[in-house]
Amino acid sequence: MDNLKNKVAVITGGNSGIGYATAKQLKEQGANVIITGRRKEAIEQAALELGVTSIAADQSNVSDIEKLANQVKADFGSIDILFVNAGIAGLGTIEQTSEELFDSIMNVNLKGAYFTLSKFIPILKEGASVVFLSSNTASMPGPGSSVYSSSKTALNSVMKSAAVELAPRKIRVNSVSPGPTETEVMKKVGLDESTVKGIMDVVVDKIPLKQMGKPEDVAKMVSYLSSEAAVFITGADFIMDGGMVLA
Numbered sequence: 180m181d182n183l184k185n186k187v188a189v190i191t192g193g194n195s196g197i198g199y200a201t202a203k204q205l206k207e208q209g210a211n212v213i214i215t216g217r218r219k220e221a222i223e224q225a226a227l228e229l230g231v232t233s234i235a236a237d238q239s240n241v242s243d244i245e246k247l248a249n250q251v252k253a254d255f256g257s258i259d260i261l262f263v264n265a266g267i268a269g270l271g272t273i274e275q276t277s278e279e280l281f282d283s284i285m286n287v288n289l290k291g292a293y294f295t296l297s298k299f300i301p302i303l304k305e306g307a308s309v310v311f312l313s314s315n316t317a318s319m320p321g322p323g324s325s326v327y328s329s330s331k332t333a334l335n336s337v338m339k340s341a342a343v344e345l346a347p348r349k350i351r352v353n354s355v356s357p358g359p360t361e362t363e364v365m366k367k368v369g370l371d372e373s374t375v376k377g378i379m380d381v382v383v384d385k386i387p388l389k390q391m392g393k394p395e396d397v398a399k400m401v402s403y404l405s406s407e408a409a410v411f412i413t414g415a416d417f418i419m420d421g422g423m424v425l426a
Contacts, residue, residue, distance in 0.1 A: 181208055181209035182208055182209070182406050182407065182408075183205055183208040183209050183210040183259075183260070183402065183405060183406060184208070184209030184210075185209065185210075185211065186205075186209070186210045186211065186259040186260055186405070187210070187211045187213070187255050187257070187258045187259050187260070188202075188205045188210045188211070188212045188213065188258065188259065188260035188261075188262065188405070189213045189215065189251060189258050189260070189261050189262070189299070190202050190205075190212065190213070190214050190215070190262045190264055191215050191216075191236075191238050191262070191263055191264050191265040191295060192215070192216055192238070192264045192265030192266065193212075193214025193215060193216060193222065193225060193226075193231075193233075193264065194214065194216040194218065194221045194222045194224070194225035195221070195225070195362070196360075196362040196394050197264055197312060197357070197360065197362075197394045197397045197398065198214065198216075198262070198264040198265070199214075199225055199229070199394070200393075200394035200395050200397070200398040201262055201264065201394075201397065201398040201401050201402070202214050202225075202229050202231055203229055203398070204395070204398035204399060204401070204402050205260065205398075205401075205402060205405070206229060206230065206231055208402060208406075210259075210260065211232075211255070212229070212231040212232065213231065213232045213233070213234060213251060213255070214226055214229070214231055214232070214233055214234075215233070215234050215235070215236045215238075215247060215265075216233075216235065216236070216265070217235065217236065217237035217238070217239075217243075218235070219235040222234075222235055223235075232254075234247055234250055234251070238265040238287050238291035238292070238295060239283070239286040239287045239290070239291045240291075241290075241291075241294045241298075244291065244294050244295050244298050245298050247298075248298040248299050248301075248302065251299075251302065252301075252302045256302070257302045257303065257304045258299065258302055258303060258304065258307065259304050259306075259307050259308070259405070260307065260308050260309075260310075260405045261295075261296070261299050261303065261307065261308070261309045261310070262309075262310045262312070262401055262405075263292045263295050263296060263309070263310070263311045263312065264312040265287060265291065265292075266287055266288045266292070266312060266330075267283065267284055267287045267288065268284075268327050269283065269284050269326060269327060270323045270324060270327070271323060271325075271326070272322065272323055272325075273325050276325065276326055280326065281326050284326045284327055284330055285326065285329075285330055288327070288330035288331065288334065289330045289333050289334055289337075292311060292334055292337070293334075293337055296309060296311075296337070296341060296352075300345070303345075303348070303350055305348050305349050305350070306348075306349040306350065306351075306410070307348075307350045307351075308350070308351050308353075308404055308405040308409070309341065309345075309350065309351070309352040309353070310352075310353055310354065310355060310401050310404050310405065311334055311335075311337075311338050311352075311353075311354040311355075312354070312355060312357075312397070313331045313334050313335055313338075313354040313355065313356040313416060314327070314328075314331040314356050314357065314358075315356045315357065315358040315418050315419075315420040315423055315424055316328040316331060317331035317332040317334070317335050317356060317416075318356065318418060318424050319423070319424045320332075331356070334354065335354055335356075335416050338352050338353065338354045338414070338416070339352075339414045342413040342414035343414065346413065349410075351404070351409065351410070351412060351413040352413055352414065353404050353409075353412060353413060353414070353415050353416070353417065354415075354416045354417070355397055355400050355401060355404070355416075355417050355419060356416055356417065356418045356419065356420070357392050357396075357397050357419045357420060358386065358392055358418075358419065358420025358421060358423040358424075359382045359383075359386065359391050359392060359420070359423070360391060360392040360393065360394060360396075360397070361379075361391045361392065361393050361394070362394060379391060385423060385426055386420065386421040386422065386423045386426070387421060387422035387423070387425065387426055388421035388422055389421075390421060391421075392419060392420065392421065396419060397419060400417055400419060404417075
């Protein structure tokens with residue numbers, strides 16, 4: 180499959196999880212992929228493994244985003260695909276949430292995503308595809324997730340406004356909202372295999388399809404939304420959570 184042949188794609192937060200899987204998917208389909216991330220060593224290592232280009236940039240820093248867009252413009256001219264994937268999570272009740280936690284989540288998930296799109300608009304080709312990584316929590320907020328859920332709900336609103344603003348240039352803007360997805364996060368914080376399995380079992384029980392999502396599932400959706408097959412799709416949020424929002 181090379182239906183994205185010679186397309187230039189930028190993926191923020193591309194050194195692990197969904198970003199990494201999407202970089203792999205887009206490259207396999209012929210795209211020229213640039214991944215970004217705030218940790219220089221991690222992003223360079225991922226780029227080496229994937230055979231793609233890396234540029235270190237922190238999505239929570241607007242001046243970093245501006246430098247990133249300028250560098251991509253200098254090196255590649257313009258881009259066909261922008262996947263705004265970088266994001267952070269955080270839990271805490273409204274009573275417990277500190278200003279520091281609120282700002283850290285909003286600075287990456289909303290402000291950072293907003294200005295990533297803003298700074299890249301001038302170098303998006305006509306007919307380009309923009310995809311935001313959102314979350315099913317935007318549709319089903321729960322206790323302890325007020326800031327994270329709010330950041331993703333607001334992001335979906337930005338996505339819809341952007342879809343209307345960029346429609347005259349045939350640029351399509353959509354979002355993908357995964358539910359629980361298998362990544363290395365829990366192992367990275369030092370949980371043993373049996374503990375991870377216990378947590379997974381509890382989560383899976385709440386999903387009608389009785390399975391976790393995989394990063395590759397989201398990668399395929401981003402690839403589809405960036406292809407010619409999706410030229411009439413814009414302003415849409417695709418919930419990928421095995422029916423969890425329905426349960």
